[in-house]
Amino acid sequence: MDKQLEKILRRVQKPGRYAGGEWNAVRKDWSSTYIKMAFAFPDVYEVGMSHLGMQILYGAVNEREDALLERVFAPWPDMEEQMRKTGLPLFSLESRKPVRDFDIIGFTLQYELSFTNILNMLDLAGIPLRTEDRAGDDFPLVVAGGPCAFNPEPLAEFIDAFVLGEGEEIVNELLDAYLESRRRGEGWREMLLRLARIDGIYVPSFYEVEYNEDGGIKSVTPTVGGVPALVKKRVVADIENVYFPTRPVVPAIESVHDRAMLEVQRGCTRGCRFCQAGVIYRPVREKEPETLLRHAREIIGATGYGEISLTSLSTSDYSRVRPLVSDLTRKHGDTGVNVSLPSLRVDAFSVDLAKEVQKVRRSSLTFAPEAGTQRLRDVINKGVTEENLMEAVTAAFSGGWQAIKLYFMIGLPTETDADLAGIVELARRVLQRGRELVTARGRLKVTVSVSSFVPKSHTPFQWEPQDTMEELRRKQAFLRERLRGKGLVFNWHDPETSFIEAVLSRGDRRLAGAIEAAWRKGSRFDGWSEFFDLNKWLAAFDETGIEPGRYAHRRYNYEDILPWDHIGAGVSKKYLVKEHRRAMDGQTTHDCRGGRCPGCGLCPTLAVKPYMAGGETVAPVQDNL
Amino acid sequence: MPRYRIIYSKRGPARYISHLDLVRALERSMRRAGLPIAFSEGFNPHPRMSFAAPLPVGIEGLAEVMDVEMTAPVPRRDLADRLNAALPPGLAVKEVLEVADNAPAPMAVLDKAAYIVHLDADDLPAPLFECTVEEFLALDKVEVSRRGKNGREKTRDIRPGIIKMEVQSRVCGLTMRLELKTGSAMNVRPEEAMTALFRHAGIPVDPVELEITRMKLFAGDSGLD
Numbered sequence: 001m002d003k004q005l006e007k008i009l010r011r012v013q014k015p016g017r018y019a020g021g022e023w024n025a026v027r028k029d030w031s032s033t034y035i036k037m038a039f040a041f042p043d044v045y046e047v048g049m050s051h052l053g054m055q056i057l058y059g060a061v062n063e064r065e066d067a068l069l070e071r072v073f074a075p076w077p078d079m080e081e082q083m084r085k086t087g088l089p090l091f092s093l094e095s096r097k098p099v100r101d102f103d104i105i106g107f108t109l110q111y112e113l114s115f116t117n118i119l120n121m122l123d124l125a126g127i128p129l130r131t132e133d134r135a136g137d138d139f140p141l142v143v144a145g146g147p148c149a150f151n152p153e154p155l156a157e158f159i160d161a162f163v164l165g166e167g168e169e170i171v172n173e174l175l176d177a178y179l180e181s182r183r184r185g186e187g188w189r190e191m192l193l194r195l196a197r198i199d200g201i202y203v204p205s206f207y208e209v210e211y212n213e214d215g216g217i218k219s220v221t222p223t224v225g226g227v228p229a230l231v232k233k234r235v236v237a238d239i240e241n242v243y244f245p246t247r248p249v250v251p252a253i254e255s256v257h258d259r260a261m262l263e264v265q266r267g268c269t270r271g272c273r274f275c276q277a278g279v280i281y282r283p284v285r286e287k288e289p290e291t292l293l294r295h296a297r298e299i300i301g302a303t304g305y306g307e308i309s310l311t312s313l314s315t316s317d318y319s320r321v322r323p324l325v326s327d328l329t330r331k332h333g334d335t336g337v338n339v340s341l342p343s344l345r346v347d348a349f350s351v352d353l354a355k356e357v358q359k360v361r362r363s364s365l366t367f368a369p370e371a372g373t374q375r376l377r378d379v380i381n382k383g384v385t386e387e388n389l390m391e392a393v394t395a396a397f398s399g400g401w402q403a404i405k406l407y408f409m410i411g412l413p414t415e416t417d418a419d420l421a422g423i424v425e426l427a428r429r430v431l432q433r434g435r436e437l438v439t440a441r442g443r444l445k446v447t448v449s450v451s452s453f454v455p456k457s458h459t460p461f462q463w464e465p466q467d468t469m470e471e472l473r474r475k476q477a478f479l480r481e482r483l484r485g486k487g488l489v490f491n492w493h494d495p496e497t498s499f500i501e502a503v504l505s506r507g508d509r510r511l512a513g514a515i516e517a518a519w520r521k522g523s524r525f526d527g528w529s530e531f532f533d534l535n536k537w538l539a540a541f542d543e544t545g546i547e548p549g550r551y552a553h554r555r556y557n558y559e560d561i562l563p564w565d566h567i568g569a570g571v572s573k574k575y576l577v578k579e580h581r582r583a584m585d586g587q588t589t590h591d592c593r594g595g596r597c598p599g600c601g602l603c604p605t606l607a608v609k610p611y612m613a614g615g616e617t618v619a620p621v622q623d624n625l
Numbered sequence: 626m627p628r629y630r631i632i633y634s635k636r637g638p639a640r641y642i643s644h645l646d647l648v649r650a651l652e653r654s655m656r657r658a659g660l661p662i663a664f665s666e667g668f669n670p671h672p673r674m675s676f677a678a679p680l681p682v683g684i685e686g687l688a689e690v691m692d693v694e695m696t697a698p699v700p701r702r703d704l705a706d707r708l709n710a711a712l713p714p715g716l717a718v719k720e721v722l723e724v725a726d727n728a729p730a731p732m733a734v735l736d737k738a739a740y741i742v743h744l745d746a747d748d749l750p751a752p753l754f755e756c757t758v759e760e761f762l763a764l765d766k767v768e769v770s771r772r773g774k775n776g777r778e779k780t781r782d783i784r785p786g787i788i789k790m791e792v793q794s795r796v797c798g799l800t801m802r803l804e805l806k807t808g809s810a811m812n813v814r815p816e817e818a819m820t821a822l823f824r825h826a827g828i829p830v831d832p833v834e835l836e837i838t839r840m841k842l843f844a845g846d847s848g849l850d
Contacts, residue, residue, distance in 0.1 A: 021638025021714040304653030
């Protein structure tokens with residue numbers, strides 16, 4: 001295979017994507033290792049290698065003596081062409097073994113638009129796409145986890161078992177169960193049954209879905225005994241002592257996030273009502289600064305990275321962020337190691353932090369007010385005021401930055417043109433502040449970037465329809481016309497990809513045929529604008545009798561059974577209903593970090609608690625709704 | 626500041642990384658090795674490294690040359706051992722030399738490189754005879770065209786840049802040894818020279834099939850190593 005691979009690698013654009021051999025890559029003895037698992041990232045190498053979750057699972061599994069985990073990424077179309085031409089099957093980077101020879105393949109589901117890549121990778125591996133066609137034969141077990149597993153239904157026919165929630169602990173339970181099943185010589189079905197009994201594992205083939213005449217879902221019922229009617233996500237209770245990779249694989253070619261990643265906390269307490277991550281990574285759990293300093297030292301020593309990024313959903317919220325940044329800069333600054341912050345909360349405090357870590361103000365600062373008026377920001381519970389934003393940009397412009405990026409979402413529930421006009425006004429006010437404070441006027445730039453709202457499962461907005469593409473285009477045009485002028489830049493996301501994202505994110509099992517048809521028509525890398533083709537998808541829906549608008553544009557009722565209702569993210573449906581009602585009334589809900597529990601129901605349901613560095617905690621209330 | 630010349634190889638998986646990725650990999654390796662690398666001044670400090678000649682992606686190099694500055698002296702043997710322990714697979718230090726502070730950069734003195742080029746029997750549709758090579762070398766002019774950065778075709782004569790070209794072996798195909806002008810004054814790439822040779826010989830060969838190894842870099846007749 002090596003000779004053949006060499007010949008192929010001479011013909012592709014970036015052979016480093018497939019060559020392996022990176023620093024800290026783990027290569028174990030193939031024949032003497034009991035379980036062989038492939039971690040499959042359904043996007044290109046540079047994207048997949050930027051993903052902390054992969055590094056965590058890679059380290060956690062490879063620490064075991066009886067198991068190995070090797071990486072495989074989606075081949076770029078030029079590589080796919082070569083592989084198909086020469087019959088080279090999809091292979092892992094470490095051993096260069098065909099993926100088909102592994103015991104388990106684990107896909108990570110980071111975004112809906114990677115679904116066609118999953119089918120493509122299975123196909124390139126020579127593995128039948130559907131569970132039913134793999135059953136009983138000697139094919140690898142195909143599992144999947146990650147954010148999109150919280151509505152697993154569109155992929156239910158392709159994936160044998162979904163893993164819900166945080167993977168550090170459950171991955172070991174999965175491997176143990178697999179091993180035990182093999183030892184006992186169990187068949188395919190017995191093995192799946194064994195897996196389905198692990199908390200947090202959902203085996204879709206053990207559930208039957210019935211539909212109403214109007215096309216809605218009538219019921220989702222387990223078809224065998226011993227599997228739960230509601231599969232609840234897994235949460236790591238002790239984030240402090242759970243495995244963290246301090247010897248991550250260092251990518252051989254430049255990746256999207258090519259730096260050390262230090263996870264300062266997991267979860268976010270802000271409760272933005274459109275945000276799925278805010279729900280699925282609850283509760284917030286901070287790490288102790290001493291642990292983080294130790295990890296930082298180990299990671300830098302083991303990787304040689306010149307930059308360390310403090311990652312989390314909202315790093316400025318980490319209660320010890322200020323002393324942590326000072327300590328890291330003091331300890332590692334003189335060896336040429338910089339600290340970076342991935343996302344900034346909209347306030348002056350965050351800009352001060354950025355000032356401390358960014359000695360050179362070369363890049364722009366980005367803030368995400370998400371909506372243009374206070375009314376709409378209250379609807380989405382984005383706890384940001386115009387005053388916060390003006391303070392933040394004032395601090396940024398006086399601190400030496402000349403470029404500001406503002407992120408907004410359009411198509412949010414209850415949005416009117418007045419909210420769009422609010423975006424314009426806000427941008428102009430920021431620009432005006434820049435004119436007052438920035439001396440190099442020529443470099444002053446305010447970029448407004450708008451994405452389209454996509455309703456996501458397990459959020460208070462899960463019942464809400466997405467705007468039609470026509471309406472989103474009209475709103476973009478509205479903004480484009482008004483955001484012209486010196487110093488203003490307007491960017492927007494293509495509403496077509498957001499539409500497919502909405503269909504898939506709210507989809508059910510009936511979409512399987514359409515996903516497969518889209519893939520057969522050549523859909524790949526749908527998240528990449530150069531490859532995305534709406535017409536392929538529309539033809540696929542047409543062919544399989546699916547009306548995509550029913551998924552994207554439909555308003556669900558509170559009483560409806562949603563396709564993902566048998567998947568438990570921990571937050572109660574009653575709470576989501578209450579939050580949705582509050583949103584419609586324009587009422588905000590406070591952050592549980594302050595000590596007052598809004599009663600989302602997660603902590604009692606999953607027997608966990610928020611944890612703040614230094615041992616402070618929030619007293620959860622029982623589900624009192 | 627103490628300056629060292631590092632002779633290293635770039636093979637195996639490392640041959641597939643670009644020059645920029647190599648620079649990044651070396652910086653990280655030196656940091657892992659705990660070497661006192663010197664950084665440039667300015668807003669965006671980067672390690673003070675300079676390379677004789679970037680190696681194109683896919684080509685192996687057996688004795689590549691770079692200079693690096695340190696803030697404190699490191700024994701040569703020590704430097705080689707520590708760096709070797711921290712280099713990813715495919716990169717290896719062969720030798721470390723001390724270089725005078727005021728010595729010219731390796732890129733400034735480089736003018737020649739030696740290559741081994743191999744072609745599998747399957748990819749060579751007809752035998753290449755010695756006499757054809759001699760005939761080729763007897764030409765006054767070897768014109769090749771290359772698309773420039775502006776997209777326009779540029780034709781130039783590479784004959785003065787072909788110093789040596791000989792068949793080394795015919796085991797499992799064809800192996801040739803080339804010496805070509807390399808550097809700022811004149812630069813001939815091995816696949817250019819080979820393509821011109823096969824065109825002259827009338828043998829259709831896909832240049833992507835050439836397996837190329839850079840053996841050595843020279844300043845005049847003496848090796849940079």
